[in-house]
Every structure is written in structure tokens, then in C-alpha cells.
Amino acid sequence: MFSDVGGPLDKDQLGLNAPTSSSTGASAPSTAIVKPVRATVSPGGEADNPADAANAIDGNPATSWSTDIYSDAVPFPNFKNGVGLVLQLPQPTAIGSVTLNLNSTGTSIQLRSAQSPTPATLDETTELTPPTPMKPGTNTITINNPTPVSNLLVWITTLGSVNGKSVSALSEITLKAAS
Structure with a gap:
């Protein structure tokens, strides 16, 4: 490597300094929580355990x-057509994915939107995704063609089981805005 100034090369000329951020360059899209x-x-x-509903979004697994x-x-649809949580958003937001x-084991979840935070029936909600089979642990559902919603319904269409009992628990639900 040579310098046209006649002296040794400095860190900048060798490319050893870290790049700096620039407000004029394009940045990678980010998906906000x-x-x-x-x-x-x-x-x-x-209602199933209404006093515990906030636990699904409290950030504590x-x-x-x-x-x-x-x-x-098989309680759904034999006993009722499903159960779930309505998540009220701070403002209308296009949601890209839900974790x-x-x-x-065996639970299926559908995402739906609602105009009201308290829809009276499932008919007052709109399907965003078809029922998606879940596995124990972390699952992500992507919403294709997201549009702004104010209330998101996490709807259990098929209830799975734990230790042979028909039950499911959601420990955390994380929403990511569409990019």
C-alpha cells in the first residue's frame, strides 16, 4: 500500500476506522415492537380466566x-367456537408478525382484527390469518398484507393439551409492526 503524500498511511487510509453513521444513507428497515x-x-x-389476561403481555415469561x-x-367447536385475547393497541398499527x-401441544391460533376492544361476537372481527398450528414454545405467525388495526384478537380455534388435559397457556405475546 502506498501513499501519494510520501509518508506512512494512517488508520483512515488503511480503512481501520469504524464506519460512521450518516443521515443521508439508506438504513435497513426495522420492525418495531x-x-x-x-x-x-x-x-x-x-370468559376464561379474565383476571390473568394481562399476564400474556406483561413481558414476564x-x-x-x-x-x-x-x-x-375437543371443546372447540363442540362446546364453543374458540377462546382468546383481544389486545388493544396504543394507536392503529399495521402488524407484520405476532410471536x-x-x-x-395441538393448539391452533388465528389472528383477527376488531373495531372495538370488546367485540360481542366473533362476527364482529375480521380474519387476518387462517388458523395456524402451534408447537410448545415460541411460535411466530406472519400477517400477509397487513393493514392498520386498533385491536388484535389472538383466537384459539383448536385447543391443545398439556399432560392429557384440554388447556393452553400463553406466557408472552409480542407484536411487531410491519416494515
Whole structure:
């Protein structure tokens, strides 16, 4: 490597200095986490553990919201058409993906939007994704063609099981804005 000044090369000329940020360059798109302001139990039928709904969005994986334990091996749709949580967003936001941590095997979850934080029936919500099979642990559902929503319904269409009991618990739900 040679310098046209006649002396040794400095760090900048050797390319050893870290690049600096520039406000004129394009940056990679980022997906911001959207923190719901409230979680309530979903429409239709009797509510499952409404006092624990906020545990699904509190940022603490040690706490959770769970469905009731159903004696019917297939409670949805035999007993009722599903159960879930309505997440109220701070402002209308296009959600690109939802990450859920749950403990059950065989659970399927559908994402829906609602105009109201308290829809009276499932008919007052709009499908955003088809029912998606979950596995125990962390799962991510991507929303294709996201549009701004104010209330997001995390709807359990098929209830899985834990230790042979028809029940599921959501310990954390994380929403990411569409990029």
C-alpha cells in the first residue's frame, strides 16, 4: 500500500476506522415492537380466566394467561367456537408478525382484527390469518398484507393439551409492526 503524500498511511487510509453513521444513507428497515395497552378476554361464551389476561403481555415469561381446563377432548367447536385475547393497541398499527409462547401441544391460533376492544361476537372481527398450528414454545405467525388495526384478537380455534388435559397457556405475546 502506498501513499501519494510520501509518508506512512494512517488508520483512515488503511480503512481501520469504524464506519460512521450518516443521515443521508439508506438504513435497513426495522420492525418495531408494538406494546398493547390492554389485554381482555375475547368475545363469545363465558370468559376464561379474565383476571390473568394481562399476564400474556406483561413481558414476564414466568406469568401467563390460560384457558379453562375443558373436560371435552375437543371443546372447540363442540362446546364453543374458540377462546382468546383481544389486545388493544396504543394507536392503529399495521402488524407484520405476532410471536407467541405457549405450553400446549395441538393448539391452533388465528389472528383477527376488531373495531372495538370488546367485540360481542366473533362476527364482529375480521380474519387476518387462517388458523395456524402451534408447537410448545415460541411460535411466530406472519400477517400477509397487513393493514392498520386498533385491536388484535389472538383466537384459539383448536385447543391443545398439556399432560392429557384440554388447556393452553400463553406466557408472552409480542407484536411487531410491519416494515
